[in-house]
Amino acid sequence: MLMSVDTDLLRVLADPLRLQIVTLLARETLCTTHLVAETGARQTNLSNHLKVLRDAGMVDTEPCGRFTYYRLKPDVIASLAGQFAELAETARATAAADRKRSCP
Amino acid sequence: MLMSVDTDLLRVLADPLRLQIVTLLARETLCTTHLVAETGARQTNLSNHLKVLRDAGMVDTEPCGRFTYYRLKPDVIASLAGQFAELAETARATAAADRKRSCP
DNA sequence: GACTGACATCAGCATGTACTGATACTTTCA
DNA sequence: TGAAAGTATCAGTACATGCTGATGTCAGTC
Numbered sequence: 170m171l172m173s174v175d176t177d178l179l180r181v182l183a184d185p186l187r188l189q190i191v192t193l194l195a196r197e198t199l200c201t202t203h204l205v206a207e208t209g210a211r212q213t214n215l216s217n218h219l220k221v222l223r224d225a226g227m228v229d230t231e232p233c234g235r236f237t238y239y240r241l242k243p244d245v246i247a248s249l250a251g252q253f254a255e256l257a258e259t260a261r262a263t264a265a266a267d268r269k270r271s272c273p
Numbered sequence: 274m275l276m277s278v279d280t281d282l283l284r285v286l287a288d289p290l291r292l293q294i295v296t297l298l299a300r301e302t303l304c305t306t307h308l309v310a311e312t313g314a315r316q317t318n319l320s321n322h323l324k325v326l327r328d329a330g331m332v333d334t335e336p337c338g339r340f341t342y343y344r345l346k347p348d349v350i351a352s353l354a355g356q357f358a359e360l361a362e363t364a365r366a367t368a369a370a371d372r373k374r375s376c377p
Numbered sequence: 378g379a380c381t382g383a384c385a386t387c388a389g390c391a392t393g394t395a396c397t398g399a400t401a402c403t404t405t406c407a
Numbered sequence: 408t409g410a411a412a413g414t415a416t417c418a419g420t421a422c423a424t425g426c427t428g429a430t431g432t433c434a435g436t437c
Contacts, residue, residue: 170311172289173296179287184395185280192277195364198373201414206377214396216415235404235413236376243364250354250361257354260299260347269302272340273310288425305384318426320385339383339434379437386431394423401416407409 173259174252178245181225186210187218194228194241201237277363278356282349285329290314291322298332298345305341 182188189208193199201219205212219239222228227245231238286292293312297303305323309316323343326332331349335342 170293170296172292173299174286174292176287176289176292179283179292182278183280183283183287185276186395188276188278188280188283189274192274192360195277195360196367196372198367198371200374200376202377202412203374211397212414213398213416217395220415232404233376237414238373240373241364241368243361243368246357246364247361250357253350253354253357256296256299257347257351260345260350263300263302264345264347267302268300269342269344270304270307272304272337273306290425306382315427316384317386317428321425324385336434341384381434381436383434384432387429388427390425390427392424392426395421397418397420399417399419402414404411404413406411 173256174249178225178227178249181221181227182249184218184221186214187222190215190218190222190239191227191241191246194239195243195246198231198238198240200233200239204239277360278353282329282331282353285325285331286353288322288325290318291326294319294322294326294343295331295345295350298343299347299350302335302342302344304337304343308343 182191186208190204193204193207199207201212201215205215208215210218219228223230227242229240229242231240286295290312294308297308297311303311305316305319308323309319312319314322323332327334331346333344333346335344
């Protein structure tokens with residue numbers, strides 16, 4: 170069966186530090202220095218996670234002198250939100266109808 | 274900062290087999306035998322994953338003779354969907370406003 | 378009561394993951 | 408032009424994760 174939600178994206182967001190980065194970037198475009206300061210993570214650890222987010226296609230980079238700005242791709246989050254909304258609606262309707270398959 | 278989405282729940286759903294189980298249960302209440310048949314997973318592997326879903330508070334169990342039925346808790350999925358919807362809206366508004374913090 | 382079916386639990390193993398420290402590369406500054 | 412700042416990459420390590428096979432427990436059947 171086709172998955173209802175993209176598990177590769179879920180795995181990327183399931184890490185607390187990466188989710189924090191995504192949440193910060195949802196509010197404003199920031200550079201690596203900003204993100205180190207806001208998250209308290211070490212610079213190389215943050216870079217590792219930023220690479221995971223880039224590879225997952227969730228953020229774009231934007232050089233600015235020797236700073237690198239990261240910008241979230243809102244459509245990726247919107248797509249995930251849509252998938253969860255569908256799953257939630259299906260679950261709600263099923264609970265309301267109390268659908269239960271017979272014993273085998 | 275408080276997380277925008279529950280990463281413990283995300284980690285639970287980030288596994289393809291567990292997400293498949295949740296998707297099947299979103300459509301109807303099923304027993305372990307049904308789930309083995311629908312997913313093709315081995316019985317002990319499926320039981321391991323069902324335990325993870327129970328421990329995460331995503332499903333309830335319902336004994337029925339020697340069968341065990343699993344019922345999805347729709348409010349858990351609805352809550353996650355709501356969290357993603359908020360994150361998506363924040364991201365969309367930020368992209369529209371083109372918010373970018375100045376260089377440090 | 379023995380047997381069968383359904384399913385939960387557990388230990389072991391292979392693989393994946395997240396962090397650290399070291400280091401390389403690029404840009405800017407003095 | 409060399410030093411400093413910013414950031415990316417990499418190897419190593421410790422821990423987490425997912426699967427398997429074996430096995431235990433409980434409900435139903437004969």
